[in-house]
Amino acid sequence: MIAKLKRREFITLLSGAAAAWPLAARAQQPSMPVIGFLNSASPEPYARMVAAFRQGLNEKGYVAGQSVAIEYRWAEGRYDRVPEMAGELVRRQVAVIAATGTPAMLAAKAATTAIPIVFTTGTDPVQLGVVTSLNRPGGNVTGVTTLNVEVAPKRLELARELIPGTSTVAVLINRTNPETETELRIMQTAASALGLQLHVLDASTEHDFDTIFAALHQTPARVLVIAGADPFLISRSEQLAELTVRHAVPAIFQFREFVAAGGLISYGGSSRMHTARPASMRAAFSKAKSLASCRYNRPRRLSCS
Numbered sequence: 001m002i003a004k005l006k007r008r009e010f011i012t013l014l015s016g017a018a019a020a021w022p023l024a025a026r027a028q029q030p031s032m033p034v035i036g037f038l039n040s041a042s043p044e045p046y047a048r049m050v051a052a053f054r055q056g057l058n059e060k061g062y063v064a065g066q067s068v069a070i071e072y073r074w075a076e077g078r079y080d081r082v083p084e085m086a087g088e089l090v091r092r093q094v095a096v097i098a099a100t101g102t103p104a105m106l107a108a109k110a111a112t113t114a115i116p117i118v119f120t121t122g123t124d125p126v127q128l129g130v131v132t133s134l135n136r137p138g139g140n141v142t143g144v145t146t147l148n149v150e151v152a153p154k155r156l157e158l159a160r161e162l163i164p165g166t167s168t169v170a171v172l173i174n175r176t177n178p179e180t181e182t183e184l185r186i187m188q189t190a191a192s193a194l195g196l197q198l199h200v201l202d203a204s205t206e207h208d209f210d211t212i213f214a215a216l217h218q219t220p221a222r223v224l225v226i227a228g229a230d231p232f233l234i235s236r237s238e239q240l241a242e243l244t245v246r247h248a249v250p251a252i253f254q255f256r257e258f259v260a261a262g263g264l265i266s267y268g269g270s271s272r273m274h275t276a277r278p279a280s281m282r283a284a285f286s287k288a289k290s291l292a293s294c295r296y297n298r299p300r301r302l303s304c305s
Helices: 002-020 023-027 044-059 079-091 102-111 152-162 180-194 206-216 231-235 237-246 256-260 279-287
Strands: 034-039 069-074 096-100 117-121 141-145 168-173 197-202 224-226 251-253 265-268
Touching: 034 044, 034 079, 034 102, 069 079, 079 096, 079 102, 096 102, 102 117, 102 141, 102 231, 152 168, 152 180, 152 224, 152 251, 152 265, 168 180, 180 197, 197 206, 206 237, 231 237, 237 251, 237 256, 256 265
Parallel strands: 034 069, 034 096, 096 117, 117 141, 168 197, 168 224, 224 251, 251 265
Antiparallel strands: none
């Protein structure tokens, strides 16, 4: 139910952005509007999420290839390519940019102040300066946040409860993501308060996984927490779950899909595309002249599986 709500939020925000797109800019478009889809990861692991994204569009009357076109930009884990791809979408004069993930959100925000941007992120967009406030984001940006960076300390608490007496927790991150350092700082502060030491593991490609898990038992850590805000790690949640089972590593991640694939515990939202919102929000968007007054959305509750 939570995953379904998130998909509704994102799609309603997206359709609202298209409705708020300036008439003059629409006139420059070809026969059908174009949605620019921007993500820093690879398309294959996101196939089901993209399918949910397209389904959500269909439910709102936007059928790909009939009433709307979608141009995808995937950075394949190369975060340095994301700003260039955002620039491509701006030059393409797309109707709206769907920026999925924090790197895509920041790149789109830097690339344009005119084209509407609808984001999904695991961080707090107010703290990042992307929006002004929850109720009035300001400018051309709105979206959905799962606040998974902010709940990272809770995952450390769960790790301590899971393995009583543990003093060291392994944390899997991707340092190539510029936003990872923010999440790591939050976790280090929380770890100090909990009397824990963090053993940081870095993975930016699938090839890193086998080496890390094979060596994990040689470290003092007895439990693993996987960083929740990185698109690459998010896209490999099922693979990571399988590795934790194979190597008998108790682990905690953000997503329920992680548990469904065999992982031990999840705490947070869902990795499925956040693409919907109740009908009342859609009605509000139909009256909006710009995204400046369209509130971005935070989770009402988190789930532990």
